[in-house]
Amino acid sequence: MKPPPFDYQLADSVSQALDLYARSEGDALWLAGGHSIVPSLALRLQAPSLLIDISRLPELMGITLTEEGLRIGALATHAQILSDPLVRTHAPLLSEAAAHVAHPAIRNRATFGGNLVLADPASEFPAVVRCLDAVFDIVGPEGARQVGVEDFFLDLFTTALEPGEILRSVLIPPAPASLRCGFDELARRHGDFAMVGAAVWLVVAEGVTTEARICFHSVGPTPMRATLVEEALRGRPLAADEINAAQAVLGNDLDPADDVTLPGATRLHLARVLLGRILHRLAGQTAMETAA
Amino acid sequence: MTLPLHLTVNGQSVAEHVEPRTSLADFLRDRLRLTGTHLGCEMGVCGACLVLLDGKPVHGCLVLAVQAAGSEVQTIEGLAESGALADLQRAFHERNALQCGYCTPGMLITAHSLLETTPAPDRGEIRTALSGNFCRCTGYESIVDAIAVTIERRAEGAGA
Numbered sequence: 341m342k343p344p345p346f347d348y349q350l351a352d353s354v355s356q357a358l359d360l361y362a363r364s365e366g367d368a369l370w371l372a373g374g375h376s377i378v379p380s381l382a383l384r385l386q387a388p389s390l391l392i393d394i395s396r397l398p399e400l401m402g403i404t405l406t407e408e409g410l411r412i413g414a415l416a417t418h419a420q421i422l423s424d425p426l427v428r429t430h431a432p433l434l435s436e437a438a439a440h441v442a443h444p445a446i447r448n449r450a451t452f453g454g455n456l457v458l459a460d461p462a463s464e465f466p467a468v469v470r471c472l473d474a475v476f477d478i479v480g481p482e483g484a485r486q487v488g489v490e491d492f493f494l495d496l497f498t499t500a501l502e503p504g505e506i507l508r509s510v511l512i513p514p515a516p517a518s519l520r521c522g523f524d525e526l527a528r529r530h531g532d533f534a535m536v537g538a539a540v541w542l543v544v545a546e547g548v549t550t551e552a553r554i555c556f557h558s559v560g561p562t563p564m565r566a567t568l569v570e571e572a573l574r575g576r577p578l579a580a581d582e583i584n585a586a587q588a589v590l591g592n593d594l595d596p597a598d599d600v601t602l603p604g605a606t607r608l609h610l611a612r613v614l615l616g617r618i619l620h621r622l623a624g625q626t627a628m629e630t631a632a
Numbered sequence: 633m634t635l636p637l638h639l640t641v642n643g644q645s646v647a648e649h650v651e652p653r654t655s656l657a658d659f660l661r662d663r664l665r666l667t668g669t670h671l672g673c674e675m676g677v678c679g680a681c682l683v684l685l686d687g688k689p690v691h692g693c694l695v696l697a698v699q700a701a702g703s704e705v706q707t708i709e710g711l712a713e714s715g716a717l718a719d720l721q722r723a724f725h726e727r728n729a730l731q732c733g734y735c736t737p738g739m740l741i742t743a744h745s746l747l748e749t750t751p752a753p754d755r756g757e758i759r760t761a762l763s764g765n766f767c768r769c770t771g772y773e774s775i776v777d778a779i780a781v782t783i784e785r786r787a788e789g790a791g792a
């Protein structure tokens with residue numbers, strides 16, 4: 341359980357980090373919180389020659405409110421996402437989900453950016469940022485580029501990020517008026533990876549759902565949007581019959597595979613239960629206050 | 633390859649050379665002989681290796697020693713000697729909250745930082761805080777008892 345030898349360089353700036361990567365000829369990995377890399381090195385699943393530590397880069401830090409929305413630096417820790425007042429006001433789905441991500445001590449070091457780049461299909465944040473229609477701010481040797489969330493998560497542990505590119509920050513567009521949102525998951529023990537989890541984002545005007553985004557995790561290779569459920573809710577009152585109808589179509593959106601921990605059918609059943617719980621909760625809730 | 637490393641451990645400044653692959657927990661145990669930081673799983677699951685890094689609990693097995701450069705580390709030895717844990721230690725002893733003791737340093741660090749950050753946690757909150765700490769001996773109930781009784785005693789002490 342000890343990693344093979346590697347070199348280590350602490351980067352002071354993004355440009356220096358990119359230089360170091362270029363000189364490594366592709367045999368380097370970025371190190372942020374290290375909470376996925378360090379165990380994977382110890383298990384010898386990866387063996388880069390060089391770790392480039394990006395965990396002190398000022399360009400990747402900070403959570404700020406801008407005209408375009410809430411900008412969250414890639415180095416924000418899970419603990420910051422959980423407690424930051426700007427996140428709580430402008431992206432409460434993220435704070436709600438953060439309480440389910442790992443255990444308190446892990447949250448002190450693991451970073452938001454590292455979690456999204458890893459793209460573990462069981463992770464909470466990828467599902468939430470898909471619901472929030474986030475935009476990824478990426479920098480690489482060719483300069484900066486912006487990638488929308490619909491083009492970011494490509495497959496199991498695979499994103500649109502090219503080797504040698506750095507995720508600098510994530511932009512969460514402003515929340516609309518009359519937004520109701522909720523996150524929940526089912527896990528065997530608190531803080532464990534979930535058997536299934538869901539983020540729900542609804543605009544409800546005068547009792548009628550006008551917009552809906554629903555995204556599950558742990559049910560497929562990427563965070564999975566339930567577009568048929570969204571369609572079933574849109575334009576209808578948010579009430580018991582409509583919620584039943586939405587639960588009924590979930591099986592057309594999701595088709596979880598059997599695996600060693602759970603049969604696919606059980607996972608789908610749990611997803612349906614969870615969807616019902618969150619929708620009933622939101623039906624009883626008045627619109628969240630969206631600060632200007 | 634070894635790299636120079638400067639940091640503060642239990643209030644004392646330390647200057648050493650380490651291989652980048654050395655975890656903070658291995659550095660503390662093997663180099664500084666602070667063997668109160670235990671290693672169980674070495675993958676972030678069991679919580680035996682918790683230390684305070686700049687005041688916050690982190691897993692010594694998941695942090696590379698070089699990543700702690702310039703930081704302030706407190707181990708179970710430093711915390712115990714400072715007296716900050718004395719009442720928790722007494723309550724663990726009284727309530728049989730340890731048997732083999734392998735998990736105890738991590739349990740105490742989790743309990744200590746819970747009490748620092750949450751004024752009056754209830755049993756549910758104590759359990760949630762302990763969710764990343766494994767104990768294979770006690771069955772946890774006595775650990776929750778010991779922490780709960782310390783909270784009561786601290787509240788009585790503050791009120792007196």
Ligand SMILES: Cc1cc2nc3c(=O)[nH]c(=O)nc-3n(C[C@H](O)[C@H](O)[C@H](O)COP(=O)(O)OP(=O)(O)OC[C@H]3O[C@@H](n4cnc5c(N)ncnc54)[C@H](O)[C@@H]3O)c2cc1C
Binds near residue numbers: 376
């Ligand atoms: C015991 C345990 C329990 C956990 N439970 C959960 C859980 O319930 N839910 C959950 O979602 N996660 C969980 N995690 C995973 C944790 O959230 C990961 O640490 C996190 O996903 C990775 O963040 P990091 O900063 O530690 O990344 P690192 O380990 O430093 O990096 C991860 C990967 O991302 C790359 N990377 C990191 N930052 C950037 C960047 N800014 N730009 C480009 N590439 C980058 C690295 O090169 C590496 O490939 C758990 C981890 C542990 C150890």
Ligand code: FES
Binds near residue numbers: 681694
């Ligand atoms: S040894 Fe670090 S968590 Fe188990």
Ligand code: FES
Binds near residue numbers: 729732734735770
């Ligand atoms: S007392 Fe033995 S593991 Fe907890």
